[in-house]
Amino acid sequence: MKLCMNDVLYAISDALDCVEHEYLGATTYHARRVAFLSAITGKALGLDDRSLLNLTACAVLHDNALTEYGLSELRHGVDLDKSPKLFQLRDHCEIGERNVQAMPFYQSCPDVILYHHEQADGNGPFHKKTADTPLLARLIHLGDAIDINISMHDFSEDKYRKVTDFVSSGRGSFFDEEITDAFLSCFTSEAMQSISGDEVRRTLHDMLPVIVNDYPPQQMTRISAMFAHIIDFKSEFTSHHSTGIALKAAELGRYYGYNEEMQSQMYFTGAVHDIGKLSIPAAILEKPEKLTHEEFTIIQQHALITYEILRQVTGLEEITDWASFHHEKLDGTGYPFHKTAAELNHMERLFACLDIYQALTENRPYKKAFSHAEALRILYENAADGKLDANIVTDIDICFRHEA
Numbered sequence: 539m540k541l542c543m544n545d546v547l548y549a550i551s552d553a554l555d556c557v558e559h560e561y562l563g564a565t566t567y568h569a570r571r572v573a574f575l576s577a578i579t580g581k582a583l584g585l586d587d588r589s590l591l592n593l594t595a596c597a598v599l600h601d602n603a604l605t606e607y608g609l610s611e612l613r614h615g616v617d618l619d620k621s622p623k624l625f626q627l628r629d630h631c632e633i634g635e636r637n638v639q640a641m642p643f644y645q646s647c648p649d650v651i652l653y654h655h656e657q658a659d660g661n662g663p664f665h666k667k668t669a670d671t672p673l674l675a676r677l678i679h680l681g682d683a684i685d686i687n688i689s690m691h692d693f694s695e696d697k698y699r700k701v702t703d704f705v706s707s708g709r710g711s712f713f714d715e716e717i718t719d720a721f722l723s724c725f726t727s728e729a730m731q732s733i734s735g736d737e738v739r740r741t742l743h744d745m746l747p748v749i750v751n752d753y754p755p756q757q758m759t760r761i762s763a764m765f766a767h768i769i770d771f772k773s774e775f776t777s778h779h780s781t782g783i784a785l786k787a788a789e790l791g792r793y794y795g796y797n798e799e800m801q802s803q804m805y806f807t808g809a810v811h812d813i814g815k816l817s818i819p820a821a822i823l824e825k826p827e828k829l830t831h832e833e834f835t836i837i838q839q840h841a842l843i844t845y846e847i848l849r850q851v852t853g854l855e856e857i858t859d860w861a862s863f864h865h866e867k868l869d870g871t872g873y874p875f876h877k878t879a880a881e882l883n884h885m886e887r888l889f890a891c892l893d894i895y896q897a898l899t900e901n902r903p904y905k906k907a908f909s910h911a912e913a914l915r916i917l918y919e920n921a922a923d924g925k926l927d928a929n930i931v932t933d934i935d936i937c938f939r940h941e942a
Contacts, residue, residue: 551598553816573597575681582720603634606771628663658714668714693734755802766809784808811861814843842874867925887927
């Protein structure tokens with residue numbers, strides 16, 4: 539697949555920001571602002587373009603572990619949404635570091651996610667001082683600390699002074715001296731204005747070169763699996779849903795005789811089809827009882843949010859539709875766009891069928907997993923009612939009959 543991976547990560551960071559807001563109170567575009575603050579400081583220190591791209595990639599993924607860590611704590615009786623002071627930085631960093639090992643940039647910058655909460659004086663979660671902490675980790679720590687403590691979602695001269703005072707006061711203790719001085723030399727009030735509100739999207743995109751790489755299928759599958767892992771851990775009840783659809787989509791691709799590149803694209807689609815669910819409150823996703831009408835309406839928004847996230851990335855136009863239309867029905871009763879049969883192609887119909895099949899064959903709080911035969915009975919009924927493609931339902935039946 540030919541992609542600008544950083545643009546993919548910027549888009550996904552918008553979804554991760556929703557999780558960070560839920561647990562830590564971060565505001566919209568937090569990850570992009572951290573990436574910008576890290577990058578301008580890195581530029582002041584003389585980092586080359588490749589290092590800056592690696593830095594921003596790590597910065598937008600610095601909190602990738604929040605979904606998995608939050609669910610792990612919930613399983614132990616700790617609700618971070620209600621008790622944010624119980625948040626354990628070390629655990630979250632370790633999980634995040636493990637997750638990003640699948641990314642193509644990882645070999646050039648190991649331990650950056652792991653140590654992005656370390657302080658110059660050694661009072662971070664791993665007690666690493668400046669000399670033992672990678673430069674990129676120290677840069678991300680600076681940007682993250684600034685935006686968490688003084689959100690720059692909006693601009694004022696007073697807030698600009700608060701930022702510079704905050705960084706200056708942490709020189710040599712919270713932040714290392716070299717990075718503090720570099721930041722203060724380049725961070726102007728104009729720079730702060732350029733990342734307030736939605737402006738940060740354009741500013742971050744324009745400050746670095748756009749590099750498109752062709753990722754081979756096997757590598758793209760590893761990257762996709764990481765995305766699915768992050769998305770699925772938003773809820774215990776769907777902790778294998780995206781991964782399951784990704785695997786089944788690739789298997790269907792083999793069944794149809796598609797080449798490895800197409801199978802990889804299908805796997806990627808399954809991996810990210812529910813990325814919009816990162817914006818849905820965990821309390822709704824984890825609710826064991828029947829949802830209210832209002833709660834169900836909120837959950838339905840995830841398909842539209844998936845569309846809004848993925849359509850930001852040039853080169854993902856087809857995949858955006860495949861992923862975002864997975865709740866559409868042939869008779870127009872689906873959501874969020876109420877597409878009809880004439881408007882839905884084979885891949886869009888396929889993911890609509892797969893999503894239902896995967897959900898039916900998973901344990902949920904309101905039901906036990908259905909067998910293959912039970913799930914197919916429901917799929918065939920939906921096809922008879924004009925909601926699903928009968929030919930694709932038959933293909934699913936044949937392809938996965940061994941799971942009966």
